[in-house]
Amino acid sequence: MSRFTEVIERLAATIEARKGADASASYTAQLLTDRVRAAKKLGEEAVETVIAATQADDKALAAESADLIYHWLVVLAAAGVTLDEVAEKLEAREGTSGLAEKAGRSLP
Secondary structure (H helix, E strand, O other): OOHHHHHHHHHHHHHHHOOOOOOOOOHHHHHHOOHHHHHHHHHHHHHHHHHHHHOOOHHHHHHHHHHHHHHHHHHHHHHOOOHHHHHHHHHHHOOOOHHHHHHHOOOO
């Protein structure tokens, strides 16, 4: 198992453990109780990650990516979506051209 995978699994478990925790003592617990706020933070971190990438600031890109992944995991947990469910979607797309996969999606 890669270091990244181990860290993500530990972080996801920590986030899951914060469900029902005292929101006055835990930022994660606060976000878990307010899916809209969590989603907005995810969007904010995505924008900051894009900015760091376009400015070629590799240290900032790594830091913002960490923030982005944390907030993504919180949003998943708040929605009750598991990493296994995300993995299933990724696996279903394996071996398919990104252009072909995108063209095959139905529009909302």
